[in-house]
Amino acid sequence: MQKILVSACLLGEKVRYDGEACRQGGVLEQWQREGRIVSLCPEVAGGLPIPRPPAEVRGGNAEAVLRGQQHVERENGDDVSDAFIDGAEAALALCIRHKIQIAILKEGSPSCGVNRVNDGTFAKKKIRGMGVTARLLQRHGIAVFSELQTALALQALTGLEDRMQAE
Numbered sequence: 282m283q284k285i286l287v288s289a290c291l292l293g294e295k296v297r298y299d300g301e302a303c304r305q306g307g308v309l310e311q312w313q314r315e316g317r318i319v320s321l322c323p324e325v326a327g328g329l330p331i332p333r334p335p336a337e338v339r340g341g342n343a344e345a346v347l348r349g350q351q352h353v354e355r356e357n358g359d360d361v362s363d364a365f366i367d368g369a370e371a372a373l374a375l376c377i378r379h380k381i382q383i384a385i386l387k388e389g390s391p392s393c394g395v396n397r398v399n400d401g402t403f404a405k406k407k408i409r410g411m412g413v414t415a416r417l418l419q420r421h422g423i424a425v426f427s428e429l430q431t432a433l434a435l436q437a438l439t440g441l442e443d444r445m446q447a448e
């Protein structure tokens with residue numbers, strides 16, 4: 282059975298920076314019942330505490346962070362790039378271990394955002410971009426979807442399992 286990586290906070294785990302969760306029901310509950318879900322909070326896996334000060338990707342450019350050309354910082358300027366990269370690598374290792382090809386990640390997060398993230402100015406301004414984990418997984422060929430795109434993820438899963446059955 283094809284497994285799916287899901288941001289831990291979407292499953293009700295209180296791992297967010299503010300110590301809260303943001304549980305998402307629907308197809309995630311169905312996949313949980315089917316035993317498909319592998320969950321991880323990349324920021325906690327990278328060694329950050331709960332709760333923790335919010336951080337943003339400078340310029341919203343996660344690819345530049347992965348290349349060491351940009352930083353993830355807290356509002357006071359503390360550089361937490363290493364923890365974010367460690368968390369992204371832990372997520373990738375989990376995907377490789379479970380042969381995961383699809384991930385559902387929390388939109389807007391500096392780790393998990395799929396389509397938009399804060400712009401790095403702490404002005405609550407969202408711009409087009411990805412979180413560090415989302416970008417690393419995408420770089421390695423994993424299809425990443427936000428919790429707002431579960432219909433697309435379901436389509437991708439059906440297509441993947443149809444192809445696997447045909448082989």
Ligand code: SF4
Pocket residue numbers: 288289290291296297298321322323324325387390392393
């Ligand atoms: Fe952890 Fe990602 Fe959820 Fe943030 S969005 S709390 S990094 S799982």
